[in-house]
Amino acid sequence: MGKAAVLSLAMVLPAAAQEVTIAALGDSLTQGYGLLQEDGFTAQLQDWLVARGHDVAILNAGVSGDTTAGGLARVGWTLTPDVDAMIVALGGNDLLRAIPPEASRANLEGILQAAEAAGVPVLLVGLTAPGNYGPEYQAAFDAMYPELAGAYGALHVESFLAPLSEAAEADRQGALTAYMQADGIHPNAAGVALIVEALGPEVERLIARAAGS
Template identity: 40%
Template sequence: MKLKLGLVLGLLIISTSVFASTHILFLGDSLSEGIGLDEEQSFPRLVERNLKAKKHDVIVTNGGVSGSTSASGLTRLKWHLKKPTDILVLELGANDGLRGLKLEETKKNLVAIIKMAKEKKVKVLLLGLLMPPNYGKKYTDEFEAMYKKIASTEKVPFHPFILKDVAGKAELNMPDGVHPNAKGQELVAKTVTEFVEKNL
């Protein structure tokens, strides 16, 4: 009897500690995935490390998938939301832009992702991205403005550009000049940690 009681109490303690943690899902593309690096070097994993070092009880799921678009992100979110999720950090749209997809479609998908998360009582944090200047000023301006409009209309915390200290710096990026290397991921993680911590 004592053994059974001990097991029950132990399970209660474990389950309570798990549900007491803040579960953070990063839904993104190759930037979140940390393409070309070990998963532990990706910025979502580094954000988890940074927050834990600051005594925040968090569990991070890195839902970054290389090549992911806003449309595929919507499908993947349905699967992720089957698990405990408190905060969604949304980092999608870059592949839409690089493929020249219509911004209205991207906007519609990102808003649908946000609304789906909100319906499940999940707090959404939006990470903004920019397009390279070679895509033309009109498109790059509209792409940047899209995130601002979404953040405003959906009333979600927003960080304009997560690569602000990394983009265009060869020493912080891989040979493709687009994806952060290990040092670059550390800087991205610093920026995103501060943003997430403000909104825990």
């Protein structure tokens, strides 16, 4: 085949889609605490997306016990040149330590600013605060995720654990047995699958943003 024929063929064939690399910046929920590697959040999410036809790699940037401050400290080297998009799922350990919401908010904003500077779209996954810290704390914590997502044009999911909370509303003891590890804090493999099923469509939107469509 001559050069002209090769050139003509290249012009009519669709360009091959490029693999989209997504870094998942988070804590033990992202890291897959207590689970086999293949049962963790990032592995199950990648499998779910690949099964739906996406050419995607999910990088596990979760660190067990990490706070929003830890995420901010790590975001610079998480956003390597090959990262096309980022999931940010932090705040649970801030809650456990009763860190003031204004501090958590500033850390999350720093993460979003770093992503914006790198030209990387973000899916910001929140959590809902319990009422035991008082209504002002709860309101400030819950509001920071949608407000920051709006300010920085990020995609937003209200709560990482929403599918498990919904299951618990129907049958708390049954949900604990079916979806949670023995510590009652971290999801088991079935619980992660439920979370992935709920988050997956929003990650597909993130992929579309990363691909520029």
